[in-house]
Amino acid sequence: MEQQLFIYNTLSKTKEVFTPITPGFVGLYVCGPTVYGHAHLGHSRPAITFDLVFRYLKHIGYKVRYVRNITDVGHLVADADEGEDKIGKKAKLDKLEPMEVVQTYTNSYRHDMEKLNVLKPSIEPTATGHIIEQIEIVKKVLAKGYGYESNGSIYFDVAKYNEDYKYGKLSGRKLEDLLSNTRILDGQDEKHSSADFAIWKKAQPEHIMRWPSPWSDGFPGWHTECIAMSTKYLGERFDIHGGGMDLLFPHHEAEVAQSCATLGHESVNYWMHNNMVTIDGQKMGKSLGNFITLDQFFKGEHPLLQQAYSPMIIRFFMLQAHYRSTLDFSNEALQAAQKGMERLFKSIEVLDSLSASTESTVDIASLKAKCYDAMNDDFNSPIVIANLFDGVRIINSLNDGNEKINAADLVELKKLYYDFVFDILGLQDEQAAEGNNEVLSDVVDLLLNLRMEAKANKDWAMSDKIRNELTAFGFEIKDKKDGFDWELKK
RNA sequence: GGUCUCUUGGCCGAGCGGCUAGGCACUGGUCUGCAAAACCAGCUACUCCGGUUCGAAUCCGGAAGAGACCUCCA
Structure with a gap:
């Protein structure tokens, strides 16, 4: 294809000509589901959107490595039971092993995606499979001076980071606004500032999903997994990162921050965000x-x-x-x-x-x-x-x-x-996939041929009787100039 | 409260300075014994108020309504 492909880049808020880092190759990363429930209609939007992107890029001749993760750890439960993650909570409720929950819903997600004819990504990594990589990122953040330890947990120091880089460039937010607009007081004094985010979280004694680290037995923070997996499989710089608009802030913003903090530069050339299903x-x-x-x-x-x-x-x-x-x-x-x-x-x-x-x-x-x-x-x-x-x-x-x-x-x-x-x-x-049974097909043809004979004899009663009864079974009869056509409606 | 986005015909949805997508529904016609299907034709809208322009759904300002994010979320 000679023509240029334009992609709307959330970073610049404009459509840009797509130029891959390596001619002929595209690295594509998309935030996948958190597997603690069955996928709903909303989940199919990014899956289908980026399936279209994946398919089209391949169609116009690119070799695409498409990485879509499975989040199976690390997201806190909304109602602030401190330190308990979604997977762990669901596991307790269902009296299942956490990994059993993960497996159940991963299977369910893959099954739904297959039905939707969403192509399998090239790599489908899991957060739990990349704990070591995430710990390495936390170490780098600390080494560069953009993180601090607090009671066994490690937080990303947004204020410090903002001195050297601009925090909020992707989502168009300003740190001052974020700080002055915190709605609820945090309750936890571990953070220096409400804008800071956890990159390693110390696990409470009853917490099941936990891994050893230099700081505590715990689990990685919410925003570290994607940057760990994307850079591992696509490199320190790659072409496209996609996801839902609701992930723009803080999730993607935090990814940008961690890239810059650990690598000294951004990783993603084109940020793409799909809108919501309402x-x-x-x-x-x-x-x-x-x-x-x-x-x-x-x-x-x-x-x-x-x-x-x-x-x-x-x-x-x-x-x-x-x-x-x-x-x-x-x-x-x-x-x-x-x-x-x-x-x-x-x-x-x-x-x-x-x-x-x-x-x-x-x-x-x-x-x-x-x-x-x-x-x-x-x-x-x-x-x-x-x-x-x-x-x-x-x-x-x-x-x-x-x-x-x-x-x-x-x-x-x-x-x-x-x-x-x-x-x-x-x-x-x-x-068509439902299988047009050949014998059935022959029988219907036979009946319709009889109807043709009836029509030729102007026996409208017989003709209509055949048609109406076939219609009642769910067939649609289409008369043509010199014959007929039919199909079985569901 | 802060930041941002959206508001299109009966419904869903493109478009993003002129030539007014498309689907569904509806209406008329052609074809047909009748019907269905198909085809042709019709239905011609841009929340409101100002402004810029020869010209605005499209740009600018304001108002109203809705939504997203600011907290886990695709």
């Missing part, structure tokens, strides 16, 4: 308890769901909005996505059956160019989809004989749809 205009999230899990969507088992929504409907729904816009959940929107997607897939079936003419009356080249332009403009999948729908009209017109296409264009058109629909957008035809 429900009734509010962020769908664990803390608000207003989430619907992916599995509930797939099965339709939730009071707010009017029906089941297959993984591909969810995926298509997400891709119909740009990743930097909020996306509001509703049954109506999901149902509209479903119908649109069905139309798209139907046209691909039609496309496969088209035959070429000697001339073309359709402009495939410009359609193709529009699709690539959209992707190159910060991965604008809704525009791609809009163009594909323009193509649907073209395909149907070709099928109806209102337009003509030559052999070369037909090959191009097919390639365009296969590339974009299956490869880049990562959609799959679920209807």
